[in-house]
Amino acid sequence: MEVPATTAPAATEPAIRTQELSKRYGQLQALIDLSIEVRQGEIFGFLGPNGAGKSTLIRTLLGFLHATSGRASVLGLDTELQSVEIRARTGYLPGGVALYGSLTGADVLEYLAELQGGPPVLREELCDRLRLSGADLRRRVRDYSRGMRQKVGVIQALQHDPQLAILDEPTEGLDPLIQHAFYAILDGRRAAGRTIFFSSHVLPEVERVCDRVGIIRAGRLMTLQTVDELLVRRRRRVELRWRGAAPDLTDIPGLGDVVALGDRVTATLLGSVGPFVRAIASPNLEDLTIEPASLEEAFLEYYTDADSSPGGRGA
């Protein structure tokens, strides 16, 4: 392959850009006018349940699928016309990765590295961090557990230090200890200026590692925001206990679903907590509990709110 894996696109060029990308399978519209930009050097989480269109987008970016309409580019290269060059600069971990069972782990990694064309500069480090020993690598892949196969899958995707790694459900089958090692690897890749695009169902992990997230529903992008922005706009459950009867809190901005029972009030709070705390400040307030914001709640909002307007609510 003539395209060197280390050639970087212009710094201003997004790592991934799609413009009104649509994909139709017969009657099924898998992607609908999807427009996203993933910046270079960020970890981008792509969220959505099964069938939402996550894998369709990933496969379109890698040239496995051809878009029905719209355009997509990866590292400044057109996915329809330059997919080979794109694959020279990316690493890909498919969901539920399948490997050659008759080969040893070491042979699989060597074979895929040779096909990639670049030296596997990160292999040793990745094996160490994911605790894949030499003895493990000498065993045939068909004898591996699911977690070990996933480790080899992660290593084959990252061993050549790609500019962009596209990882589909990367922690599937990994134990919690290895998951944390994997998060540290992602942090390291980001620090080295590499871009990570990964899809996941595991919301705490997305919250832990991602800079920005895109949420997709039935082929449409529901939102594309930083994790912090998403958390700020989620509803948190709050509980207050007063000395004596609880005051009327219905006028406090952002507070909803207020239920008063004697000295206790439960409600949901939308937005940041500062203005709310200032509004309820009183010597009669005995106790206040605010649940920590979680991405899960924000995610569920997009999936339970049937009236959510598509197209992104900020970037």
Add this chain to the structure above:
Amino acid sequence: MNRVLLVRTWRAQLGKVVLIAVVSSAWGWLMPFFYSQFSGTLRELAKQNPLFGQLSNFGSGSILTLPGTITLGTQHPFAITLVAVFAVGVAGLAIAGERQAGTLEVLLARPIPRRTLFITIWGALLALVALVIAALVVGMVIGVVTQGLLAELDLGQMPFVWLNGLLLWSAFLSFSLAMSATFDRTGPAIGLSLAFLLLNYFLEILGSLWTDAAWTQEYSLFHHFQPSEILSGKADPFDFVLLVVVIAIPLAFALLLFPRRDLAAPA
């Protein structure tokens, strides 16, 4: 061609190809041996019983002459099975099998154009088929020499027999690999590949055993593999040209279709 993929494909088939090449050589050697031991008796039987003479023809071969026996050896179901292991079996499973197993995704995530992948696998399997047919032909030559039958055969024509056989089996290889690149599952790919082989074989054998149905042979690719005509210096160049055309059609189809196919996530 991708060198890494080529070597890997060969390496994966190494044990199989060695075994089949050895068996093919032994089978090839058996034909002249069989002819030298039994042809006299069989000729007498054919003289006494015309029906036996008719049944001594199988496909384009005949057990009553050395070139005919060699032809028969190449068209016998056992020889067909040996060569079909690679030309139909491995070819039919090559791409559809990787697709079904999910490994095609990992492979195509590398910077390999789909056309290069297809051509590389086709080239790798073509070499294996060429080797198996060469082993068969070499076995026959050894048999002819060891049985002292050199006077009955022009050995200089044997490379053309090999080439004619290679073209025939390349046609089946191209068709099978094209099917493999067309379907996501191995069932339809291998099923259609086998059906194409068996249909061609059926048409050839039917015409050879039943004179009223002799016209069916014209529609069989096996009828354009004529070792006996080549060995008697009457080779028809049309047979070679036709086989080249039949090789090219599925190749062109696959090279056009495979890069344009949507490869959705494996079920």
